[in-house]
Amino acid sequence: METPQAIRGTQDIFGAEAEAFAHVVETFERVRKLYRFRRVEMPVFEKTEVFSRSIGETTDVVSKEMYSFEDRGGESLTLRPEFTAGIARAYLTNGWQQHAPLKVATHGPLFRYERPQKGRYRQFHQIDAEIIGAAEPAADAELLIMADQLLKELGITDGVTLQLNTLGDAASRDAWRAALVEYFRAHKGSLSEDSQDRLERNPLRILDSKDPRDKAFVADAPRIDDFLSGEAQDFFGKVTTGLDAAGVAWTRAPSLVRGLDYYRHTAFEFVTDRLGAQGTVLGGGRYDGLMESLGGPHTPAVGWAAGIERLAMLVVDAGEIAPESPDLAIVPLGAAAETACLGLAATLRRSGLSVEIGFRGNMKKRMSRANDSGARFALIVGDDELAAGEAMVKDLATGDQERLPLHAIPARIGA
Numbered sequence: 430m431e432t433p434q435a436i437r438g439t440q441d442i443f444g445a446e447a448e449a450f451a452h453v454v455e456t457f458e459r460v461r462k463l464y465r466f467r468r469v470e471m472p473v474f475e476k477t478e479v480f481s482r483s484i485g486e487t488t489d490v491v492s493k494e495m496y497s498f499e500d501r502g503g504e505s506l507t508l509r510p511e512f513t514a515g516i517a518r519a520y521l522t523n524g525w526q527q528h529a530p531l532k533v534a535t536h537g538p539l540f541r542y543e544r545p546q547k548g549r550y551r552q553f554h555q556i557d558a559e560i561i562g563a564a565e566p567a568a569d570a571e572l573l574i575m576a577d578q579l580l581k582e583l584g585i586t587d588g589v590t591l592q593l594n595t596l597g598d599a600a601s602r603d604a605w606r607a608a609l610v611e612y613f614r615a616h617k618g619s620l621s622e623d624s625q626d627r628l629e630r631n632p633l634r635i636l637d638s639k640d641p642r643d644k645a646f647v648a649d650a651p652r653i654d655d656f657l658s659g660e661a662q663d664f665f666g667k668v669t670t671g672l673d674a675a676g677v678a679w680t681r682a683p684s685l686v687r688g689l690d691y692y693r694h695t696a697f698e699f700v701t702d703r704l705g706a707q708g709t710v711l712g713g714g715r716y717d718g719l720m721e722s723l724g725g726p727h728t729p730a731v732g733w734a735a736g737i738e739r740l741a742m743l744v745v746d747a748g749e750i751a752p753e754s755p756d757l758a759i760v761p762l763g764a765a766a767e768t769a770c771l772g773l774a775a776t777l778r779r780s781g782l783s784v785e786i787g788f789r790g791n792m793k794k795r796m797s798r799a800n801d802s803g804a805r806f807a808l809i810v811g812d813d814e815l816a817a818g819e820a821m822v823k824d825l826a827t828g829d830q831e832r833l834p835l836h837a838i839p840a841r842i843g844a
């Protein structure tokens with residue numbers, strides 16, 4: 430019988446990559462607490478309309494990338510392609526308005542039917558942070574400052590820049606949109622098929638196109654700056670002065686738009702030059718119009734998400750993950766010692782030591798495995814030692830060994 434293959438675009442993560450993945454999540458958990466973001470857990474699937482109404486029917490995510498299916502009850506469901514829409518739905522259905530401004534964070538798997546390649550998968554994972562019910566530019570700044578601290582604590586800021594743009598308020602954005610339609614219409618025949626299609630329905634998307642035929646025209650496209658209302662300029666100014674006050678470096682990226690339709694005002698990406706085409710590690714912005722698209726009241730909000738796999742690749746490349754050695758390796762010799770050492774190992778682990786214990790092979794094999802573990806000390810326990818309530822403590826660096834009573838071992842190994 431043939432072994433079934435994994436689904437295309439999914440990954441079985443192991444080794445340094447898996448350690449880096451866990452390190453990203455642990456660091457995020459620590460940093461989000463410093464910034465006082467509360468943890469939320471969200472369903473992996475939602476009614477399809479949660480995404481189609483909020484993200485926008487004409488975006489790539491909704492039109493091409495969603496994993497949607499009918500369940501046995503005939504309802505159209507979708508595996509979440511992003512966190513924000515589901516969190517917005519939860520905010521409305523649970524009455525979380527009472528907690529506004531609500532700062533929440535989560536992480537987990539997302540699903541998009543994309544062309545798999547390095548840094549781009551069909552099941553991937555994100556860390557995510559949102560501030561809901563906050564119209565103040567300080568919220569945008571705080572989120573960006575948190576993202577910056579996270580990348581710094583992960584040790585991966587080399588070659589990473591924060592690209593920042595404003596999409597303006599509704600009026601600025603509409604005027605910009607009209608100018609973009611007019612501009613791109615004049616070049617329609619030279620654009621990619623996708624962008625010809627986007628032209629009338631969603632011209633901002635052309636700015637985000639990765640097709641070289643479109644990129645040629647993006648450089649000279651009308652800029653949002655020429656259409657920004659005074660209010661929108663003021664808002665953006667407060668975000669950037671907030672970043673400056675916190676010493677967060679940023680670069681203005683006037684044609685940066687995001688892959689989803691709901692963004693207003695601030696839009697940003699942390700981009701690296703180290704991951705080839707998949708260079709965006711963290712992206713987000715303000716989504717003041719999203720709650721209304723889900724039938725809720727006007728609710729200003731801002732958030733970001735970062736791909737854990739992409740961050741983990743940078744962590745591995747930066748050499749931030751060293752294989753962890755145990756504090757000690759226990760080598761039991763004989764059946765009675767094996768049982769006794771299970772107890773000894775449990776006692777030591779309960780006191781906070783990391784302990785490797787070997788059950789396989791002869792004495793020589795067990796010793797060589799203890800050496801390979803990278804532990805500083807090996808505890809060798811045979812029948813003699815057992816009878817005396819002692820163990821042989823071997824310093825694997827120097828080769829010195831001494832017999833000690835079991836209770837004296839933690840002190841000897843410096844625990």
Ligand code: ATP
Nearest residue numbers: 543548549550553688709710711712734735736739
């Ligand atoms: P891209 O332009 O790379 O497709 P995006 O704009 O679609 O990214 P977002 O929806 O903003 O991405 O998601 C935020 C982050 O999630 C991205 O910056 C990236 O790190 C990660 N991400 C998005 N899609 C994938 C994927 N298919 N595989 C791995 N990571 C992904």
Ligand code: MG
Nearest residue numbers: 489490543688
């Ligand atoms: Mg995408």
